Amino acid sequence: xxxxxxxxxxxxxxxxxxxxxxxxxSVFEFIKVEKDQxxxxxxxxxxxxxxxxxxxxxxxxxxxxxxxxxxxxxQGEYQYIMVTHYDDPVKMMNGxxxxxxxxxxxxxxxxxxESQVRTIFExxxxxxxxxxxxxxxxxxxxxxxxxxxxxxxxxxxxMKAVEGKFSDYEKAEIEVFKPIHQSRINQGMMGxxxxxxxxxxxxxxxxxxHLTVNLYKDYVxxxxxxxxxxxxxxxxxxxAVNAGLNSRDQKWIYLANLENVVR
Numbered sequence: 001x002x003x004x005x006x007x008x009x010x011x012x013x014x015x016x017x018x019x020x021x022x023x024x025x026s027v028f029e030f031i032k033v034e035k036d037q038x039x040x041x042x043x044x045x046x047x048x049x050x051x052x053x054x055x056x057x058x059x060x061x062x063x064x065x066x067x068x069x070x071x072x073x074x075q076g077e078y079q080y081i082m083v084t085h086y087d088d089p090v091k092m093m094n095g096x097x098x099x100x101x102x103x104x105x106x107x108x109x110x111x112x113x114e115s116q117v118r119t120i121f122e123x124x125x126x127x128x129x130x131x132x133x134x135x136x137x138x139x140x141x142x143x144x145x146x147x148x149x150x151x152x153x154x155x156x157x158x159m160k161a162v163e164g165k166f167s168d169y170e171k172a173e174i175e176v177f178k179p180i181h182q183s184r185i186n187q188g189m190m191g192x193x194x195x196x197x198x199x200x201x202x203x204x205x206x207x208x209x210h211l212t213v214n215l216y217k218d219y220v221x222x223x224x225x226x227x228x229x230x231x232x233x234x235x236x237x238x239x240a241v242n243a244g245l246n247s248r249d250q251k252w253i254y255l256a257n258l259e260n261v262v263r
Contacts, residue, residue: 045260148261158250176237
């Protein structure tokens with residue numbers, strides 16, 4: 001009996017550690033590019049994909065996405081959203097320093113000289129301006145096998161929890177909204193959903209505290225999901241949804257298409 005209890009406890013501890021190791025951390029960079037530099041930046045993002053693929057091979061990152069903004073508040077301010085995924089908060093905060101990026105560029109472009117690599121790197125810094133950078137920790141996600149590939153559609157919804165309802169809001173997203181999104185995925189009306197919280201402490205003046213990411217394989221699936229209404233929802237469920245909506249302020253929504261991806 002004691003051996004069984006010891007085995008059970010070890011199993012629970014291992015499961016807990018495994019879950020902790022699977023927690024995803026992501027940096028969202030909202031990028032502004034001047035109109036006269038857009039063509040050069042298109043070339044730069046393709047180069048960046050090759051560099052981040054080397055970082056993935058070296059286990060420095062978990063993944064990398066490059067999204068083109070289609071619609072959203074202040075769309076003129078941001079044309080792209082770059083997302084880098086990590087499996088560790090320290091890796092996320094350290095990011096990829098200049099030396100690492102240059103080394104990965106050398107590997108991706110072995111035919112370039114040292115000076116050519118550094119020139120490309122310096123030019124890339126001049127192309128972009130990232131006025132908003134969000135460090136996020138994933139709190140919940142749906143069970144699915146969504147395939148990240150160019151062309152898929154995302155809705156990035158920036159939320160701010162109502163003062164005094166921080167815990168209520170997170171509970172609503174996980175216990176009320178996640179099952180709703182899971183049901184849509186099971187019915188083929190959605191691809192993936194995840195809920196993230198700012199990983200760094202923020203004051204009351206922060207523009208957003210949370211983020212939900214809604215993924216669709218195309219616009220057909222997206223519009224079908226927008227038109228869907230669950231007629232079987234009970235009064236209790238509707239009340240729970242309304243309470244959840246009242247616990248947060250939906251600040252901005254950005255609709256974007258995936259252009260480059262590293263997995």
